[in-house]
Amino acid sequence: MSDLFSPVAAVRASASIDTTVADRRVPRGLTRFAGAALLAFPALFSAGMVFSPPQTEEGDAGYIASLAADPATSLLSANLLHHSWVALALGVMGLILLVGRRGRVWVSLTAVLVAFGAIQMSGLLLSDWFLVAAGNVLTPDQAVLLNATAKDDSMMPWFLTAQLLGLGGLLALSLGLARAKVVSWWIAPLPLFAFLVPVLNIGVFAAIAFIPLMAPIIVAGVKLMRLR
Template identity: 45%
Template sequence: MTNLRRLAGATLISTPLLLLGAMLTSPPQADDSDAAYLASLAKDESLSILSANLFHYYWVAIAIAVPAVLTLLRGDRGRALTAVGVAATAFGAIQMSGMLFSDWVFAAMPAVTGLDQAVRVFEQINADPSLNVWLRTGTVLGLVMPAVLMAGLARNGVIGWWAAPVALLPMIAGPLVGAMVAPAAGSVVGALCCAPLALVGVRLLGRTAPRVAAAEATAEPARTGR
């Protein structure tokens, strides 16, 4: 249990840094068109791939670490809500991490096929219904369900209620501030909105202290009736 918490805690604490790096290296687009998106990826392929790696491991970190959050719960209050949040957040993060593979493909495609042909391939791929299910479930679950997870933890008394609305903001506040102020400012704001995940990581590390582990070991037989 201690090693699990230590690993998961350190992993969650890393999420703001991973997201900050991913957003800072995300290539800017001239507009919202498919052609501008592909051109931005291809303009500096190395930078695009660095950003894709950081986004990918941001989602991987969430997927592998959030199940350990269940070990923080004491009593039944908020347990069901937290369990739903954990399962849905992990599934959404897995969906999102898998989608990042396309960045490698789309960054290389314009140089190989030309931009016009790359746009045609991109549009055909994105017209597939199953891909859209993949993308939509990843987006909704990966971005919304962390707030449900935080609400469950708040209900249990692990963290404050402020964490639930803040958990909704990483991919919303960041781009909004980036458009209104500057891209770098948006990246910082987006990363700061990962504070609830980092705080949960701190809580997990706090439970690895010897005195805490000893107290839990003593309390466990009483809870199970042994």
């Protein structure tokens, strides 16, 4: 009975527990799926922005008019953007597998927040389907009024969580991956510029630039694909 409390018995028990935990490996197919989803995110998002119809007027009226003028292209863009955020939500939790003790809490927390923000962003894209219909069925003033009424104060938590967690969360996640030594520090800040470049109004070049600016996510996705 006393052997159960001896140092040797304790070491053996600890080794047995560690072996059991080590044997609980995530199936390689799941890590590859998560990595592929992360790689799909910037590609789908960039394609969605490429097909986004040009807006000739500022404000809601111009946005609705641009969507309604070319429904097929508008909905293709919306589909690509929607599924880009779905891909991010599906893949981002896999990043936890790349992290050791260093940065584990930060990456785990930000991965959850980014996943939630990505889900919020994907849901917001549904409005494009309604705006395409509104722009073709209603008068311009009615379409703008409909859009403004739908986007009342009750929608603000949805918009804020989508933008802060889906967009801003990517930067926080990248910095966490750098701290965990999954990616290099010099590429960690790049996601910040991914959502500032479109402000420069350089059209399709901004959409294409999104892919290299998501370098931390791409590098992490490749590492997940190679994880054994």
